[in-house]
Every structure is written in structure tokens, then in C-alpha cells.
Amino acid sequence: MAIGRAVKNHKVGEMVGVTWINSACGKCEFCKKGMENLCENMKFTGYDENGGYAEYIVVADDYAFKIPKGFDEAHASPLFCAGIIGYRAFKLSAVKKGDKLAMFGFGGSAHIIIQVARYLGIETLVFTRDEKHQKEAKSLGAAWVGKPDSKPPYLFDSAIIFAPDGRLVPYALKNLKRGGNVTIADIYMSRIPELDYGLLYEERSVKSVANYTRGDAREFLDLAAKIPIKTQIREFTLEETNNAMLLLKQSKIGGSAVIRVGR
Ligand SMILES: [Zn+2]
Incomplete structure (x- = not known):
């Protein structure tokens, strides 16, 4: 296990979450105005970059967020999208x-x-x-x-x-x-x-509403630990994804469906 040389915010072994935003460019007119959620060159996880349904993912330091205190990975997942x-x-x-x-x-x-x-x-x-x-x-x-x-x-x-x-x-x-x-x-x-x-x-x-800024994400994750938010989840394996999508469409899942990839 290792982290890149430029990583400042995270340590080896820390549990982090990655959202659908893999990166914003930091250079376009919207990024420059602090409206990175509207970035014209945004890269999306699982769409522009690999890793959405995978065991491993590469992401810039600043686009990985610490899992809030008191959450395990499955119960934290809905925080990172919904x-x-x-x-x-x-x-x-x-x-x-x-x-x-x-x-x-x-x-x-x-x-x-x-x-x-x-x-x-x-x-x-x-x-x-x-x-x-x-x-x-x-x-x-x-x-x-x-x-x-x-x-x-x-x-x-x-x-x-x-x-x-x-x-x-x-x-x-x-x-x-x-x-x-x-x-x-x-x-x-x-x-x-x-x-x-x-x-x-x-x-x-x-x-x-389109996307979020990293500031929104940090603010919300802090609040999630403070409240503390209780997420309701139903877990599925990767092979059960199609069924999970169908149940969601039929409103048969209370809370969020979580797909567990790997172990
Ligand atoms: Zn941009």
C-alpha cells in the first residue's frame, strides 16, 4: 500500500471516499470564480476515468474525502452521492x-x-x-x-x-x-x-443543481458526523447490480442501494 509523493491530505491506511467527480480543471472561467461544480472540463468517475465499480481507483489527493467518524464504508457510501x-x-x-x-x-x-x-x-x-x-x-x-x-x-x-x-x-x-x-x-x-x-x-x-464544490463536500461530511446522520442501506454484490437498479426504479428500496465490490 502506498500514496503518491504529492499527497498531503491523506495517510496510508486511511479510509476515504471518492465521488462521481474525479477532477475539475481549475483553469476554466467557472473554476477560477470558485464555481468548480460547473467546470467545463470536469472528469467523472466511471465515465471519463476508471474506477466507479472497481476495487482500485486513482484519484487526486483533493478529490478523496475522509470517511466521517462513526461510519463504516457501506453506511458512508450514500453520503458520497445522494x-x-x-x-x-x-x-x-x-x-x-x-x-x-x-x-x-x-x-x-x-x-x-x-x-x-x-x-x-x-x-x-x-x-x-x-x-x-x-x-x-x-x-x-x-x-x-x-x-x-x-x-x-x-x-x-x-x-x-x-x-x-x-x-x-x-x-x-x-x-x-x-x-x-x-x-x-x-x-x-x-x-x-x-x-x-x-x-x-x-x-x-x-x-x-449541478455537482458540488469540494467545500460543499467537506462541510457536509463534517455535519454528517456531528448530527450524526443515519443512512439506511441495502447491500448488493456487483453481480446483483441490475436487480438493485430495478428495485430502485420500482421504489422498493428504503434509503440507498449499496453495491459491494470485492471483499
Ligand atoms: Zn474548470
């Missing part, structure tokens, strides 16, 4: 202590972010059609749960949409306070239906 992107969405939603945050969809990411919200004194309303997910949301401290098109008891300050369904955007806007925002935490989303301008008027906004 957790970090959810946290970026949470930050963009700009909610503060005492605010009300709506969450649409209750998969792996929302399971984690509801715990962050609760820790920071933010009230959550969870919209999901799946009754099992509604129960999970309640048990994790949601103040109210309902179906995506139900009318909540009060308006909320911000919303995060986790499910990749464009129809949720007008549902979220309908119950959003003036000046509030809807953040979409998805890479893909089905078509957003035509909107009445009245839903957006009064300075409401809709935005998407």
Missing part, C-alpha cells in the same frame, strides 16, 4: 432556522437531507405518493406528509424536488411563499408542464 448532492440542493434552497422546507420525493437523498434540516431547526413537509416512504418520512421527523398533489396545511419557504418528475414543479410552486425558491436536485427530469406566470410571480424562482 448526501452531497442533496446537501448542495439544501444550501441552494437557502432555508434558515424556523423556515419550512418542502421535499418532493423521498429516496436516498431526501432520507439524508431531512436529518440535516431537522438538526438545523427547519420544519419539513414531505410529498411522496409511496405510503411506505410517507411512513419513513414521519419516522424521520417530517412535520407533515402527503401525496405530491395534496394541499399542505400551510405554505412553505422553499422546496427541493428529488424525484425526476417535471409535473412536481407546478405542484411545488403552487404552495410556495412569495420570494421562495424551488430547487431541482436531479440530473434528468421529465418535461416541465407549461406554467401560469402567476405561479412564478412575486419573485419565486426555480433552479437546478
Whole structure:
């Protein structure tokens, strides 16, 4: 076992996590402005660089993050994808202590972010059609749960949409306070239906989330240890990956699916 000569942040034998971002260039206009999450030359793990489903991976010092205290590798895994992107969405939603945050969809990411919200004194309303997910949301401290098109008891300050369904955007806007925002935490989303301008008027906004900065990742992983976040996982072997994907699609996994590669 060895580390490269330029490695400063890690020691031999330390447990680290690598995310889907293998590197940002540090040179493009976005990197220079501190918006490395929007880097034009970003390299993705398992897409541009090998190692996504492998026993070994090469990654720059600064793109490997220490596994937070109190986590084993399997329970830490969801933090490194669902957790970090959810946290970026949470930050963009700009909610503060005492605010009300709506969450649409209750998969792996929302399971984690509801715990962050609760820790920071933010009230959550969870919209999901799946009754099992509604129960999970309640048990994790949601103040109210309902179906995506139900009318909540009060308006909320911000919303995060986790499910990749464009129809949720007008549902979220309908119950959003003036000046509030809807953040979409998805890479893909089905078509957003035509909107009445009245839903957006009064300075409401809709935005998407792309990737994260290393600062976001460090901040979130520190918080994960402090809270401490409990991740719900179901483990699969590499050979069972197709089945895991199918179960995820059918909403049959509470929390996150974790693929164990190697031992
Ligand atoms: Zn760049």
C-alpha cells in the first residue's frame, strides 16, 4: 500500500471516499470564480476515468474525502452521492432556522437531507405518493406528509424536488411563499408542464443543481458526523447490480442501494 509523493491530505491506511467527480480543471472561467461544480472540463468517475465499480481507483489527493467518524464504508457510501448532492440542493434552497422546507420525493437523498434540516431547526413537509416512504418520512421527523398533489396545511419557504418528475414543479410552486425558491436536485427530469406566470410571480424562482464544490463536500461530511446522520442501506454484490437498479426504479428500496465490490 502506498500514496503518491504529492499527497498531503491523506495517510496510508486511511479510509476515504471518492465521488462521481474525479477532477475539475481549475483553469476554466467557472473554476477560477470558485464555481468548480460547473467546470467545463470536469472528469467523472466511471465515465471519463476508471474506477466507479472497481476495487482500485486513482484519484487526486483533493478529490478523496475522509470517511466521517462513526461510519463504516457501506453506511458512508450514500453520503458520497445522494448526501452531497442533496446537501448542495439544501444550501441552494437557502432555508434558515424556523423556515419550512418542502421535499418532493423521498429516496436516498431526501432520507439524508431531512436529518440535516431537522438538526438545523427547519420544519419539513414531505410529498411522496409511496405510503411506505410517507411512513419513513414521519419516522424521520417530517412535520407533515402527503401525496405530491395534496394541499399542505400551510405554505412553505422553499422546496427541493428529488424525484425526476417535471409535473412536481407546478405542484411545488403552487404552495410556495412569495420570494421562495424551488430547487431541482436531479440530473434528468421529465418535461416541465407549461406554467401560469402567476405561479412564478412575486419573485419565486426555480433552479437546478449541478455537482458540488469540494467545500460543499467537506462541510457536509463534517455535519454528517456531528448530527450524526443515519443512512439506511441495502447491500448488493456487483453481480446483483441490475436487480438493485430495478428495485430502485420500482421504489422498493428504503434509503440507498449499496453495491459491494470485492471483499
Ligand atoms: Zn474548470
